[in-house]
Amino acid sequence: MSDARPLLIDLRSAALPLSHDQLLDWGAGRQVFVSSLITDLPAERAAVRTAIEDIGAQPVMFEDLGGQDVSADQAYLAGVHRSDVYVGIFTERYGVRLPSGYSATHAEFSEAETVGARIALFIRGLGGPDMDGPQRDLIAGAQNLYTTSSFTSVEELQRRVSQRLREIATEDLTPWVRIGRVVVRARELTTDGSTTTVVTEVRSNAVHAELVQYRDHLAGSLPFVSPTEAKSVQLTALSSSTASTQTHVERITLREQAQQGNPMRMNMNGIGPNEYARRALSDVLFGTSELEGLRFGSANTDPLALIRGQQIDDAVLRPVVRLLLGAYLFENGHARTIDAFHLGPARNGKRHLKLQWSPPNPYSNAPDPAPVLLEGDLQLR
Structure with missing residues (x-):
């Protein structure tokens, strides 16, 4: 499945918009958790509620939780658990610390990371002299992994x-996929187990020509990769x-090839296969020496x-790195x-990467293996 040539990426497809109906379809059934100091930001929270409801999604907000037979901090975290997206609104104040030592907003942000929710962070007063020290630290840590947006008004x-x-x-509804050496955005992606169909709007003539070559020759x-x-x-x-001199709507049919057996997974010098995979990736991506010459x-x-x-x-780099x-x-x-x-985001030529995966379970009657977490600073140049 290897092809050593550089990828051909349909970069202009990053700007493909969704229709309003597509956006409403995506929002239906989605829950968006809103995290902020409540008493400080009533107008801001109301504005965020409107933004969420305008796309047909359900805001999850403390104001709507009602009476529950659990503590407030447990109720907050339960709301994060059932949400698809976390919207954090960070301002100058850190907030009252819970028994955990964190403010409610900080605890909710950490929980959203843990459960793998999509993160959207909005900051007011960044770098101002009145910002609490713990809040400054929270924001600095968040900005190491996430691109944040500043705001100065409710509007x-x-x-x-x-x-x-x-x-x-848009990322959810039009996922990036790789076919051979081309990477395109899929408007539709369907499979029946043996055949996969991709519908895409290609805006690169080079990508279109490569796909035609696959067909005609x-x-x-070919390698096919999707997010799953x-x-x-x-x-x-x-x-x-x-549709134009540089826009081609393509319908691509792919037939799955027989797999060449299952990769061997075994202990290596006392290192289990899941830990071995984590260390190998750390060495290659971050320049560490965790395997100390045991890589092969x-x-x-x-x-x-x-x-x-x-x-x-x-906008393209993140999904492509995830694909690879x-x-x-x-x-x-x-x-x-x-x-x-x-x-x-890029900082001094590097980007902080956090990747978590669930390993396969080779035994049907055994508990699932623990997830594997890889984290470090990645250089792509």
Whole structure:
């Protein structure tokens, strides 16, 4: 499934908008947790509620929790657990500390990270002289992993929350996928177990030409990667309609190829396969020496080699990095699911990466293995 040539990424597809109906479809059934100091920000919270309800989603807010037979801090965290998106509004004050030692907002933010919710952070007064020290520390830590938005007015906050929710919806509804060496945004992605169909609006003539070449030259086995799987496929059909000189609506049919056995997973010098995979990735991605010369085979593979040195906008870089890391973990039998992925903004040439996956369970009657967490500073140049 390997192809050493650089990826061809349809970069212009990052700007593809959703229709209002698509946005409402995405919002239906979604829950969005709103986290902030309550008494300080009544107008801001009302504006965020409006932004959430405007897309058909349900805001989860303390004001709506009502009487419960659990403590307030437990009720907050239960709300985070059942939410798809966490919206944090951080201002100058840290807030009263709970028995855990954290403020309610800090505890909710940490819980959202733990459960893998999508994170959207909005900050007022960043760097101001009146900001509490613990609040400054909380924001500095959050900005290591997340791109935050500042706001100075209620109207600006509502507009920025609406924009961020639309971005998250677009990422969910039009996931990036890899076919061979091309990476495109899927408008539709369906599979019946043996055949996968991808509908995409390609805005790169080079990407379109590569797909046509796969069809016309009956390319053999190609790698296919989505956010949830990696497999070998053959492109069996490609139909295109041209909307303009640089826009092609493609319908791509892929037939799954027989898998070449299951990757061997075994202890290595007393290191279990899940810990071995984590250490191997840490050494390759972060330059650590956790395996101390014990790497061999796929453990020497750099999953991000195909994009190193390319100038890729953040809106595209994050999903592409996730695709490549997921492909490495799926193809080598290390992961059953990717549970959390965060790639922070560039700071001094590096980005903080946080990746968590659930390993496969080789025994049907055994408890599921614990998730594996990889975290460190990644350099992509």
